[in-house]
Structures are given as structure tokens and as C-alpha cells.
Amino acid sequence: MLKLFARLLAGLSLLCLLWVLAYRWVGPPTTYLMIRDRLAGLEVRHQRVPLSAISINLARAVIAAEDANFCTHNGFDLEAIEKAKAANEAGGRLRGASTISQQTAKNAFLWPGRTWLRKGLEAGFTVLIEGLWGKARIMEVYLNIAEWGRGIYGAEAASRHYFGKSARDLTRAEAARLAAILPQPVMRDAASPGRFTRRYAATIQARMRVVANEGLDRCVR
Numbered sequence: 001m002l003k004l005f006a007r008l009l010a011g012l013s014l015l016c017l018l019w020v021l022a023y024r025w026v027g028p029p030t031t032y033l034m035i036r037d038r039l040a041g042l043e044v045r046h047q048r049v050p051l052s053a054i055s056i057n058l059a060r061a062v063i064a065a066e067d068a069n070f071c072t073h074n075g076f077d078l079e080a081i082e083k084a085k086a087a088n089e090a091g092g093r094l095r096g097a098s099t100i101s102q103q104t105a106k107n108a109f110l111w112p113g114r115t116w117l118r119k120g121l122e123a124g125f126t127v128l129i130e131g132l133w134g135k136a137r138i139m140e141v142y143l144n145i146a147e148w149g150r151g152i153y154g155a156e157a158a159s160r161h162y163f164g165k166s167a168r169d170l171t172r173a174e175a176a177r178l179a180a181i182l183p184q185p186v187m188r189d190a191a192s193p194g195r196f197t198r199r200y201a202a203t204i205q206a207r208m209r210v211v212a213n214e215g216l217d218r219c220v221r
Contacts (some may be wrong), residue, residue, distance in 0.1 A: 016109075020128040023108060024137060028145055032111040037151050045161065046153040051140035051220065054155050055170040057208070059139055059220045061179035064207035067100040070139075071219035075101040075130040076123075102126050104142040135219035143167075147185050148178060162191040176205040 027048040034044050051059075063070050069077050077099050098106075105125035110118060129138055148158035155167040155178070163174050170178070174190070180201040181188035188197050211217050 016125070017128065019109065020125065020132055023129075023141065024133050028108045028141065031107055031145050031153070033107070033147055034153055042151040044151050044153065045157040046145075047156040048144050048154065049156045049167060051136060051143070054140075054143055054167045055175060056217065056221065057170050057172045057175035058143060058155055058167065058178060060208045060211045060217050061172075061175040061204055062100065062139075062143070062182070063217055063220075064176075064211050065179040065182065065204045066103070068207075068211070068216060070100050071135060071216060073099060073101075075099060075126040099126075100142050101130055101138050104138050104145075105129055107145050107147075108141055139220045146182060148181065148190075149185050152185070158190070162189075172205055172208060173201070176201040176208060179204050 034046060037044050067073075067077065069079070077097060102122055105128075106112070106118075106122050108129075109125045110121055129141075133141075143155040145153055146155070146158075147153055148155075149161065152158050152161050155170075158178055159165055159167040159170055159174070162178070163170070177190040177193055177197070180193070180197050181190050188194070190197075193201060
């Protein structure tokens with residue numbers, strides 16, 4: 001039984017490795033969330049584009065909003081994890097510390113959830129994509145499969161839906177609005193943002209200047 005289990009584990013590990021390697025060159029054709037929406041009868045809008053066809057403003061916006069240390073960490077931001085742990089132990093609203101790499105691993109290969117199994121698999125896939133893809137590819141996949149509204153996936157579909165233009169032409173303000181709705185893309189609207197989303201987008205836009213000036217986006221330029 002132990003030998004059988006070891007062989008099964010080795011086989012699954014090899015399959016995961018090949019899966020990650022395939023996505024290094026081929027964009028994920030679908031994700032768990034896209035499948036969920038299709039099964040619910042929704043039209044899924046998703047158009048993959050290379051990172052070079054997405055405005056640098058959007059990469060800067062998501063780094064500013066989601067993961068300021070994206071270019072320097074190895075997939076896990078230990079400082080952010082410690083801060084989130086301290087904040088959560090103090091009570092109040094729960095705070096997360098997932099990096100863009102972790103979110104990409106979850107979105108590309110897994111499903112939403114907070115179980116230890118899912119989080120463990122997320123950690124494993126994060127290590128693999130950090131080692132096999134590199135930062136630019138991680139950002140490219142992240143921006144191409146992120147959910148930006150009901151049935152709206154990827155920067156190109158989001159840009160055309162909310163602003164009627166290609167992701168290549170996003171302004172700083174528009175990119176900041178897209179980043180601002182990421183935590184709750186179904187509840188928020190980048191084209192007609194509410195008061196909170198407008199204020200959050202303004203904060204992100206200010207942080208974007210720091211990202212650009214301090215070279216925090218150098219790994220995706």
C-alpha cells in the first residue's frame with residue numbers, strides 16, 4: 001500500500017509539473033470560475049493577449065493594490081503575512097496576504113476556498129510557477145484570467161466592457177479603477193464606481209506613482 005501510494009503521489013506530482021510547464025507557453029484555456037459561470041448559463045467573455053498588449057498602467061495598478069513586493073519576493077510575502085496575522089489576531093475585519101503569484105496559482109489551477117488542502121495545493125503551485133515561469137509570465141497569466149465582473153475575465157475583456165477600448169490603451173485612472181474592483185468584481189463597477197471604489201481607485205493611483213518611481217514594476221516592464 002505504501003508503494004502504491006508513493007507511485008500515485010509521484011504520478012500526480014509529474015502531472016502537475018507538466019501542467020505548469022504547458023501553461024508557461026500556452027495560456028490557460030479556462031478556469032474553475034469560467035466553468036462555473038458557463039454552467040450557470042452566463043456568457044463568458046475572455047480574450048487572451050500578451051503582456052505587451054496590456055498597458056503598463058494596469059500592471060502597476062495591481063502591484064500597487066495587491067502586492068507591492070511582487071518583483072522581489074519568491075511567491076510568498078512573509079512581511080505581509082506577519083502583518084495580516086497580527087491584524088487578524090487583534091480582531092475586526094479579516095485581512096489577507098495572498099500575493100499575485102498565489103492568486104495566479106489559485107485562479108489557473110485550483111478553486112476558491114479556505115480549506116487546508118486547497119491552501120496547500122496553492123502553495124505548491126506557487127512554488128512551481130515562480131520557478132518555471134518567471135515574474136513577467138506570472139503577471140501575464142494573472143491579468144489574463146482575473147475575474148473582473150460577472151462573466152468577464154482578463155484585462156482585454158474588462159477594458160472593452162467597462163471603457164470600450166483595448167487594454168493596451170488604459171489610462172492610469174482607468175487601470176486604477178480596474179484594480180479597485182478586483183476584491184469584489186461582481187459587486188463593484190469600474191465604469192460607474194461608487195463612493196468607496198472611487199476613493200480606493202484614487203489611493204491606488206497615488207501608489208502607482210510610487211511603483212513607477214521606485215521601480216517596483218521592473219520585473220514586468
